[in-house]
Amino acid sequence: MPFLSGRKLRRGGTRGNPLRVPWIVAFPSLAFTIAIHFLPVVVGLWYAFTDWDGLSPNANWIGLANFRTIFAHPATRSALWNTLLITGVFVVAVNVAGLALAVALNRSVKSRHVLRSLFFLPFVLMPLASGYIWRYIFDYTGVLNRFLQVVGLEEWVRPWFADPSTVLWTIVVVLIWQYSGLAMVFYLAGLQGVSDELWEAAAIDGASTWMRFRRITVPLLAPAFTVSLVFTTITGFRLFDQIIALTGGGPVYASETLATQVWKQSFVNGNFGLGSALALMLTGLIVVVAVTQLVVLGRREAAAA
Amino acid sequence: MGVVTLGSLGAWTLARSGSRLSTGLYMLFVIGIIMPLELGIIPLYAAMRHLGLVGTAHGMILLNVGHYMPLSVFFYASFVRALPKEYEEAARVDGASLFRTFVRVVFPMLRPVHGSVAVVIGLITWNEFFLPLIFLAGSDTQTLPLGVYAFVGEFSAQWTLIFAAVTISIVPVLAFFLFAQRQLIHGFAGGIRG
Numbered sequence: 001m002p003f004l005s006g007r008k009l010r011r012g013g014t015r016g017n018p019l020r021v022p023w024i025v026a027f028p029s030l031a032f033t034i035a036i037h038f039l040p041v042v043v044g045l046w047y048a049f050t051d052w053d054g055l056s057p058n059a060n061w062i063g064l065a066n067f068r069t070i071f072a073h074p075a076t077r078s079a080l081w082n083t084l085l086i087t088g089v090f091v092v093a094v095n096v097a098g099l100a101l102a103v104a105l106n107r108s109v110k111s112r113h114v115l116r117s118l119f120f121l122p123f124v125l126m127p128l129a130s131g132y133i134w135r136y137i138f139d140y141t142g143v144l145n146r147f148l149q150v151v152g153l154e155e156w157v158r159p160w161f162a163d164p165s166t167v168l169w170t171i172v173v174v175l176i177w178q179y180s181g182l183a184m185v186f187y188l189a190g191l192q193g194v195s196d197e198l199w200e201a202a203a204i205d206g207a208s209t210w211m212r213f214r215r216i217t218v219p220l221l222a223p224a225f226t227v228s229l230v231f232t233t234i235t236g237f238r239l240f241d242q243i244i245a246l247t248g249g250g251p252v253y254a255s256e257t258l259a260t261q262v263w264k265q266s267f268v269n270g271n272f273g274l275g276s277a278l279a280l281m282l283t284g285l286i287v288v289v290a291v292t293q294l295v296v297l298g299r300r301e302a303a304a305a
Numbered sequence: 306m307g308v309v310t311l312g313s314l315g316a317w318t319l320a321r322s323g324s325r326l327s328t329g330l331y332m333l334f335v336i337g338i339i340m341p342l343e344l345g346i347i348p349l350y351a352a353m354r355h356l357g358l359v360g361t362a363h364g365m366i367l368l369n370v371g372h373y374m375p376l377s378v379f380f381y382a383s384f385v386r387a388l389p390k391e392y393e394e395a396a397r398v399d400g401a402s403l404f405r406t407f408v409r410v411v412f413p414m415l416r417p418v419h420g421s422v423a424v425v426i427g428l429i430t431w432n433e434f435f436l437p438l439i440f441l442a443g444s445d446t447q448t449l450p451l452g453v454y455a456f457v458g459e460f461s462a463q464w465t466l467i468f469a470a471v472t473i474s475i476v477p478v479l480a481f482f483l484f485a486q487r488q489l490i491h492g493f494a495g496g497i498r499g
Contacts, residue, residue, distance in 0.1 A: 033378075036371025037337045040345030040352070047347055117486050124482050124489065126432040128450045129471040132457060136464055185490050230339070238341050241434040244454070259435070262343050267439055272347050279343040290339045 087236030098183020131245025190224025337375030
């Protein structure tokens with residue numbers, strides 16, 4: 001994964017090469033990226049320290065007041081905590097599941113193509129729509145509770161999404177269902193690079209299956225780890241559609257996330273300054289965590305290569 | 306469409322210009338992928354409202370092209386780097402202009418990537434809920450996720466009706482998936498081989 005290795009890019013041409021393309025040719029794509037990504041972010045950065053309501057012509061600088069509000073208000077404080085918790089559990093669980101699926105389906109099982117498609121399918125479905133299906137399953141009068149009653153586990157019956165103690169875990173279950181297929185595809189692509197000869201050679205040298213997995217497969221999967229971890233982390237932090245479909249952020253604030261609060265504070269409550277401050281927090285989290293992952297995992301990739 | 310054309314053009318330039326600048330610009334695009342849009346969304350909303358683009362299909366398209374540009378540049382860049390340079394050399398030696406070289410030689414050679422980029426980004430856009438919710442909610446221009454959302458709001462707990470809406474939104478994707486699953490899976494896996 002050449003996320004951080006600029007050297008690879010430069011190899012494409014040398015100075016004075018007639019193949020050099022003037023950088024102005026990249027201008028349209030660059031202009032779009034700057035207009036949609038970078039310019040608004042700079043402005044948003046400023047809004048985060050103001051009390052702008054979205055309508056009045058001027059916004060007043062109020063310093064760090066928005067951030068104090070975030071930590072003081074139960075909705076936003078809960079959103080920050082939930083986002084961290086969901087992301088942490090989700091990233092670990094989904095990557096373990098994805099890696100297990102990939103290893104299992106990399107062998108020449110007859111039905112492997114069908115199974116791969118089947119596991120990948122949840123990812124392509126509209127998160128909002130599949131979220132509603134899950135809400136039906138976990139509803140108090142829904143499929144799961146009815147099933148539990150039939151098999152005699154009445155004491156397990158509960159309002160999965162309406163109980164603050166179960167709501168986050170139920171959401172994580174849905175997320176794992178949705179994204180392990182994607183993680184699987186990342187790891188499968190990585191496993192293509194693991195040659196059978198290497199495995200056989202190690203086996204002849206007397207390495208156990210676990211040793212071979214640990215010493216051959218894992219290092220060669222380094223690029224896949226990078227992509228999968230960074231992608232699932234960003235997905236976890238930005239969690240929005242699924243929350244809206246499954247719980248709407250409730251009960252009370254038990255399943256609010258930073259993204260749902262950005263939307264609610266800005267576009268429902270008209271508090272654009274506070275919304276920007278929340279968005280800044282979300283951005284900061286993602287940038288810090290993703291860059292750390294890229295640097296640390298990039299170093300591991302280099303060590304494995 | 307816009308993403309395919311401009312994205313491939315941008316990536317080609319970056320991969321071939323071979324200067325220090327291109328490395329920096331490439332990093333800019335990578336940052337664009339990582340950075341979430343939430344922070345920029347409010348100024349964007351204000352700007353688009355000012356330009357009268359909120360609630361219009363045009364505005365939404367512009368927004369999406371910009372939003373997924375870094376991702377497409379990233380996809381293309383990894384493929385352009387793997388292309389043999391000899392074809393371009395030959396074309397240039399034969400007197401083809403820069404523009405002709407791109408249209409006649411480079412663009413066709415990137416065919417597998419066009420498929421992946423179009424399929425992957427098309428799918429993400431189809432399912433996208435956050436952006437349309439903000440920029441199209443309450444207007445006459447609706448996307449499917451918005452429709453489903455409004456529908457559920459109106460008929461809460463009437464599960465048979467909700468499932469009808471959910472089915473409508475899922476069936477096209479299912480059909481599409483059966484048809485294009487190879488390209489889709491390759492597309493998502495594509496980021497790794499770079």
